[in-house]
Amino acid sequence: MTPDTPAPAPTLADLEQRATAHRDRPAYGHDALITCDRLVRVFTTDGVEVQALQGLDLLVRNGELMALVGASGSGKSTLMNILAGLDEPTAGAAKVAGYDLLAMGSKERLRYRREAVGFVWQQTARNLLPYLTAAQNVALPMQLRGRTRRSAKAERATQLLTMLGVADCHDRRPQQMSGGQQQRVAIAVALANEPKVLLADEPTGELDSHTGEQIFAAFRTANEELGTTVVIVTHDQTVASEVRRTVAIRDGRTSTEVLRHRHVDETTGQESLVSREYAMLDRAGRLQLPAEYTESLGMRDRVLLELEEDHIQIRPDDQDR
Numbered sequence: 001m002t003p004d005t006p007a008p009a010p011t012l013a014d015l016e017q018r019a020t021a022h023r024d025r026p027a028y029g030h031d032a033l034i035t036c037d038r039l040v041r042v043f044t045t046d047g048v049e050v051q052a053l054q055g056l057d058l059l060v061r062n063g064e065l066m067a068l069v070g071a072s073g074s075g076k077s078t079l080m081n082i083l084a085g086l087d088e089p090t091a092g093a094a095k096v097a098g099y100d101l102l103a104m105g106s107k108e109r110l111r112y113r114r115e116a117v118g119f120v121w122q123q124t125a126r127n128l129l130p131y132l133t134a135a136q137n138v139a140l141p142m143q144l145r146g147r148t149r150r151s152a153k154a155e156r157a158t159q160l161l162t163m164l165g166v167a168d169c170h171d172r173r174p175q176q177m178s179g180g181q182q183q184r185v186a187i188a189v190a191l192a193n194e195p196k197v198l199l200a201d202e203p204t205g206e207l208d209s210h211t212g213e214q215i216f217a218a219f220r221t222a223n224e225e226l227g228t229t230v231v232i233v234t235h236d237q238t239v240a241s242e243v244r245r246t247v248a249i250r251d252g253r254t255s256t257e258v259l260r261h262r263h264v265d266e267t268t269g270q271e272s273l274v275s276r277e278y279a280m281l282d283r284a285g286r287l288q289l290p291a292e293y294t295e296s297l298g299m300r301d302r303v304l305l306e307l308e309e310d311h312i313q314i315r316p317d318d319q320d321r
């Protein structure tokens with residue numbers, strides 16, 4: 001067949017086969033713990049619309065420890081509030097640990113927030129009740145859930161505070177602790193009901209870099225020892241470079257992703273950290289090119305695409321020059 005010969009029209013049997021293949025394909029995010037599918041959140045203030053999330057896709061697998069980064073106003077906190085069950089998206093789909101975040105009634109939402117997710121906020125004061133000790137703060141979510149015996153609650157509180165290196169704060173109130181100790185106790189509170197997911201919005205934002213590292217180590221401990229999936233929003237480069245996966249959000253969409261893995265040189269045995277940056281291809285096939293790439297080649301409005309055997313070429317529009 002020459003390139004100009006039109007392809008034969010598909011038969012009914014072909015179409016049926018294609019439809020069956022499509023139906024049998026697993027749903028988007030079927031094996032993920034967190035699935036955000038074309039998530040949209042529009043805020044309207046005084047008649048002015050702000051599209052904080054503009055069709056954001058994100059999949060997080062069970063057991064991951066990942067960071068979300070992005071410029072101010074890119075939509076990170078909006079996403080975290082939705083995942084925390086505090087806000088509802090305008091459109092799209094979001095599922096976390098089997099809960100459909102768009103279809104939850106108020107009772108189920110409450111159960112979701114008490115049992116499925118834990119959160120740690122930037123403001124240390126927002127995470128703990130000031131008139132309770134660390135141990136009482138950790139016991140409170142278990143009490144609200146109302147299932148655990150008193151001694152079991154106390155035992156779990158002590159275990160969590162010890163695991164996170166703040167056993168000495170057991171009987172102290174928040175104002176008797178440093179900012180870093182308060183954040184570690186806050187992580188213990190968030191873990192009290194054994195959530196599948198721990199969400200943290202700029203948890204090291206109010207702390208110096210050394211204390212920030214200790215807080216990040218506490219998240220890593222939760223991830224490694226309890227298997228909790230951790231999603232951290234951060235501006236902190238150290239945190240972002242220490243996780244295996246960093247996803248960047250730009251204009252309300254996931255734009256790029258950095259994956260890191262340890263590589264051991266076969267001959268020298270030396271270990272090094274290898275990182276690779278990926279662009280995100282959304283479900284509609286849209287690709288967001290990094291601004292520094294497009295600007296350096298003067299790409300605007302229109303680009304040339306060519307399919308090669310094992311890659312796609314994107315070149316500036318030569319008519320433009």
Ligand SMILES: Nc1ncnc2c1ncn2[C@@H]1O[C@H](COP(=O)(O)OP(=O)(O)OP(=O)(O)O)[C@@H](O)[C@H]1O
Pocket residue numbers: 043044045050051052070071072073074075076077078079
């Ligand atoms: N409740 C709200 N009402 C109106 N607009 C909002 C509201 N919350 C967020 N926005 C807008 O949505 C956009 C995304 O905000 P968001 O707080 O999610 O960004 P962010 O990436 O977390 O920024 P930062 O790093 O500064 O915290 C911004 O333009 C913001 O002004």
